[in-house]
Amino acid sequence: MQHHRPSRRRSAGAGRAVLAACAVLAVLSATGCGQDGRTGAATATTAAADRSGSASGNASAKDAFARLERGYGAHLGLYAVDTGTGREVTWNDKRRFSYNSTVKSFLAAAVLKKNGSDGMDRVLRYDRADVIENSPVSEKHVDTGMSLRALCDAAVRYSDNTAANVLFEDIGGPGRLGAFLKKELGDDITRTDRIEPFLSRWSPGERHDTSTPRQMASDLRDLVLDDTLPRAERRQLTTWLRTNTTGDTTIRAGVPKGWTVGDKTGTGSYFGARDDIAVIWPPGRKPLVMAILTYRDGAKDGKADDKLLADAAKAAVTALGTER
Template sequence: MLVRRFQRVGIALLALFALVGCAGVEASPPKAEARTSSAEAKDRFAGLEQRFDARLGVYAVDTATGEEVTHRADERFAHASTYKALSAGVVLRRNSIGGLNRRIHYSRSDLVTYSPITKKHVDTGMTLRAVLDAAIRYSDNTAANLLFREIGGPAALQAALRGIGDTTIHVDRTEPELNRRSAPDDIRDTSTPRAMAETLRKFTVGDVLAPDKRAILNEMLRTAKLTGDLVRAGVPSGWEVGDKSGAAEYGTRNDIAVIRPPGRAPVVLAVMSDRQSRDAEYDDALIAQAARQVVDVLR
């Protein structure tokens, strides 16, 4: 009798625990699902690819909710000059704020194509901070090579990025060779939209950089001079954007950005694109339209 009573009590308790467990599951807030599953978003990006005759890669993440928008997010694209934002992050991480005042000297023979800032200062050199500014805000190629020199070259930059968790990016050459591709599937100097956005997030929103260094990088990105027709053109008025663009052969056009809607956490976005022929031109409107679609989905 006593054994049966204990058995009945045990069965009742198990039933009660099962009910409580089920109630707890139903009461839990649903986890934010990646927007990858949105057929509407996929159709929008596919439509842009057809309209612009281009391959388009998109990865965006709302840093507050974890919601994502993706399209070809794990396909490789030439990163072109967007890597300069990551290179700057590595240099900032390795140097003290005071160390940014160190003067960097270079010769006229170091100058490469598209160097609007460094070509003016060959005689005097530039502070490391000014070199960073030239590479980010003006996409100065000689400045980018000087940052390579600071880091130890392309392989050293790739190793530094591996050290913070980027297992995807390939950094193989310096400027301007890194913008040349032997074929559309050349994997040298490539990455994916997801990897570029995730690494940019670590430097600009995460804790890879100390707050004062993070503020320097974000301010340089926010005041970039060459990106007005890209992601910035696709977001609502009043939304702050800090970004780094890039362009290369095969109609490559990219923009990686930190978007700050008023009163909300940042959205980190990478838009990458290319075309099939080596001499194809790019269209900035593709990047702006892709950013607009991301905003529409995440709102």
């Protein structure tokens, strides 16, 4: 191509009173029990928190996520927080999963941080040979190139793979994205090893191109709701997320109508891996932040099921007590 926390700065966790989650099981039809491939059992927790690190267990939420895992034959990782109350819901939130194309939201943030809003009209050129699968926008602009702004729009809103790779090259590669996350967000958990389509080629037990639900939600919260990015750049990233075209059947499908969702989805090449990370604005309330990372049991060519993510989001919203 050619071109012309976990590890947070703030800690996350518990504080004031434990909120009992209401009737999560009533909203779910799947059945079963959960699994966790690491030392220690999977847990689901809810808490009224000051983000200091601990949370109290809640049987209803735990049962709900366990039923989802068995009902869908899947492994589920989830972290959700109500930024108004500090209440958290977690399930395998410190376990590593592939993040797939959700990382494009962080890539766009790194580009915005590097160039500023005023520098986003710079045009980058790429060749026909650089165009890979799932590049619905960039494949139409080989002859003209695309501005940084247009490339970020394509990468976040359409999950355009070639656009992401052009942006990776411009910032200096996946390692530079990891350096951005560590320097700006204190994130030393997320691994950024490869470009598309290789970053989505993950099998259980591998560590490349992985993170945890808690860390992904923490990073997204910093980038969208805090002051890591200047105001104009933060507003631009938020607009891309809110107008994302790929998330109608995942987290958005699991929250009440009338709520605003800004999200970035991801799909893995293997084991039906499917992810979504989101900031959610319920009317008249402070935002929620949610990360859901999943993969399926069984065959390497297993298919993703978006309803798993929608049902998990619905359960998390119910457990947080924010469904009304």
